[in-house]
Amino acid sequence: MDIPKDTLEQYLPTIEEFLTSLMFEETDIEVGAFERVEKESSLEKSADTDIYLYARELNSSSDVIVVLDKEWFGLLSSIMLGIEEKEKNEQTIGLLKEFSDDLSEVVIKEAKEQDLEIAFGEVQVLSKEEMEEELMHGEYFWTKLDIEGIADEAVRAEFLLGDPATEIEQKEIEEAEEAEEQTSEQRTEISSLNDEEEEEESEFADFDAGSRSKDGKEQEVVSARHIEFAEFSEDEDSSNGTAHRMDLLKDVELDVSVELGRIELPLGKVLELAKGSVIELEKLAGEPVDVLVNGNRIALGEVVVIDEHFGVRISSLVTTKKRLAKLKNGSS
Structure with a gap:
């Protein structure tokens, strides 16, 4: 073709x-x-x-x-x-x-x-x-x-x-990958054997040097043996590593709230509030509302009605860069 x-x-x-x-x-x-x-x-x-x-x-x-x-x-x-x-x-x-x-x-x-x-x-x-x-x-x-x-x-x-x-x-792809894995394992085994031989030679050299005193006289040799430790299998070692880190957080519940607006009032004004009182917010009519997750703003949206329930249609998202910057500064 x-x-x-x-x-x-x-x-x-x-x-x-x-x-x-x-x-x-x-x-x-x-x-x-x-x-x-x-x-x-x-x-x-x-x-x-x-x-x-x-x-x-x-x-x-x-x-x-x-x-x-x-x-x-x-x-x-x-x-x-x-x-x-x-x-x-x-x-x-x-x-x-x-x-x-x-x-x-x-x-x-x-x-x-x-x-x-x-x-x-x-x-x-x-x-x-x-x-x-x-x-x-x-x-x-x-x-x-x-x-x-x-x-x-x-x-x-x-x-x-x-x-x-x-x-x-x-x-053919699987056979090539299998051959590559076998070659890699053989190289690892050879490298491991070489390391063991070098380690044994080093131990014998240290042992021979330690069996003599500074004046050249032989000293009593203390016998010793290697301690074998059980090796961890790959399955045990990587049981948690294979899972995606974010999967651990998917069932964590977060508080999602929508803020129509806010305003600061002195304590005297708050005490004067009664049934029928009107609080004028700083946000202008028609401006998008804030969508908050655990008190942190993540998006802007507009209020809609869905089957007699209020909802919010997301119009824009706060960039990841800005959210991380706010977290570093400790602000919401």
Whole structure:
């Protein structure tokens, strides 16, 4: 299977239109480079800090990989959330999956117009190390894209499509991994034996030196023996380490409250309050209310009514950076 550069370029106008509607900026995409690469070198042009979006094209069983510069974290969050998040977290991962799903729909629609059937599996947001473990083809079609218009400078993106003719069977991957594990275990055993031999030689040298006094006379030798300690198994040692740290906190209950507004009153005014009294708050009508978790503001929202119950629709979230800064300063 050989995919010419012209075939990929047919989709660029559709993708440009999609990015323009999303970013509200006229977008232009140019192919900076295009080549067939081996699996081992498919990711060598990308960085460890890049974003890796991975899915399988189910009809052809091909890897579909989109590599984005880390600047896309801030671009997507500022447009889709109204706040700029520059790091990988739950919010940005959710945004990237939503972005990928929308882009997939655009590509699938364009393919149908060209009488092609495309179906994508679930999109995963991976690190470079995780991506290297998912590669299922011996060769890939690699494309470098230069995207202009959505930032002050051209933003880099890469696209990799696995060649189905070079798909590596899962059995071959497992056998290679098993062989690598055995080789690693053998190296560990040899290293351990060498360390034991060096330790025994050192003990004999110390023992021989200690059996003589400073004047050269032999002294009584005190017999000694090694103490064997039971070794902990890997299962016992890592019983708590394999669990995700955040899983330990998922059943912790937190107090969530909504603050309509507040005001400071002198004690005399408070004592004068009676039934029918009106307290004028500092917050203006129409301003969003504060959503508090354990007294700390995490979001802003608007009051809604749901089946005769009050509710709050989240309009914006306080950034993780700001929340951590407040915690450090000891303020709410």
